[in-house]
Amino acid sequence: MFKDTVVVVTGAASGIGKQTAIEFARQAAKVVVADIDETSGTAVVADLTRDGHDAIFIRTDLTSEADCRHLITAAAETYGTVDVLVNNAGIEISTPLHEMSEQEWDRLVDTNLKSMFLCSKHALRTMVEANSGVIVNVCSVSGLVAWPGIAAYNATKGGVMMLTKSLAVDYAQYNIRANCVCPSIIDTPMTDTSIGHDASVKEEKAKLNPIGRLGTPEDVANAILFLASEKSSFITGAALTVDGGYTAI
Ligand SMILES: NC(=O)c1ccc[n+]([C@@H]2O[C@H](COP(=O)([O-])OP(=O)(O)OC[C@H]3O[C@@H](n4cnc5c(N)ncnc54)[C@H](O)[C@@H]3O)[C@@H](O)[C@H]2O)c1
Structure with missing residues (x-):
């Protein structure tokens, strides 16, 4: 479905971004893996190329405009263009708001929101x-409803939601679509890191979703590929929940 499509995935060294890079590669896309974690990002690309896929790794600190500019320039120089951008990288800091330092706030906003502005801009x-x-x-x-205890993270995701809608509205005239996915706990x-490895804690969290399980990176990657594909050609400015029914309650 994505033969020769050039796809940039940020935060693709781990979790949802890694699985998204893998799924695009399986669909014959040319994949640009961007991450600050050079060791894991290089390993993702080594696995992809060993399996016969076309992929490159570009070390990127997404909080830096110079790095984001370099990412997009290097992708276009290598593969000729950028057809799809998946702004995925993000971090969670769960310090209560009244104890949060200015540095923590800035790191969250820069990683979760500014990075999406910078990569989208270029x-x-x-x-x-x-x-x-x-x-x-x-x-x-948490861009739709406030998840307890992570106010600053919720605020960054609220920003991502409105950035997405604004991109959709302003760039439809250029035949550019913008959508977002809204996962619950994956x-x-x-x-x-945030809830630990304890299976019983994960089981408790899974009960928050009517479907009764946590999401997988594949669940989110599938939704991302749909929104990147021609099958969603009349969908823009949308927020697709991938949450096992969490927000339906
Ligand atoms: N895991 C969940 O439950 C969940 C739920 C909803 C939304 N999300 C969102 O999904 C996205 C991916 O989350 P994940 O669970 O796969 O996380 P993850 O921690 O497994 O992967 C995140 C990746 O982003 C990279 N990254 C972080 N800061 C970076 C920076 N400054 N520059 C470049 N790369 C950077 C990390 O190195 C890592 O490889 C995030 O935006 C997150 O907010 C996750």
């Missing part, structure tokens, strides 16, 4: 010129 220059492109942002159910290294 990818849009290529996409506008091509009169074609798709952006998929990884938001969260079983990734981020979740292991």
Whole structure:
């Protein structure tokens, strides 16, 4: 479905981003793996190329405009263009708001929101010129409802939600679509860090979803590929929940 489509995935060294890179590669896309974690990012690309896929790793600190500019330029120089941008990278800091330092707030906002502005800004220059492109942002159910105890994270995801809608409205005239996915808890290294490895804790969290299990990186990657594909050609500015029914209650 994505033969020769050039796809940039941020935060693709781990979790949802890694699985998204794998799924695009399986669909014959040319995949640009961007991450600050050079060891894991290089390993993802080594696995993909060993399996016969076309992929490169570009070390990127997504909080830096110079790095984001370099990411998009290097992708376009290597593969000729950027057709799809998946803004996925994010972090969670769960310090209560009244104890949160300015540095923690800035790190969250820079990683979760500014990074999406910066990568979109530079990818849009290529996409506008091509009169074609798709952006998929990884938001969260916490962009829709306030998840308890992570106020600053929720605020960044609220920003991602409105950035997505604004991209959709402003760039539809250039044949560019922008959508986001809103996962509830997904079983990734981020979740292991925030709730631990204890199976009973994971079972309790899974009960929050009417479907009764945690999401998998594949669940989210599938939704991202749908929003990047021609099958969603009349969908823009949308927030697709991938939450086992969490927000339906
Ligand atoms: N895991 C969940 O339960 C869940 C739920 C909803 C939304 N999300 C969102 O999904 C996205 C991916 O989360 P995940 O669970 O796969 O996390 P993860 O921790 O497994 O992977 C995140 C990746 O982002 C990279 N990264 C972090 N800061 C970076 C920076 N400054 N520059 C470049 N790369 C950077 C990390 O190195 C890592 O490889 C995030 O935006 C997260 O907010 C996750």
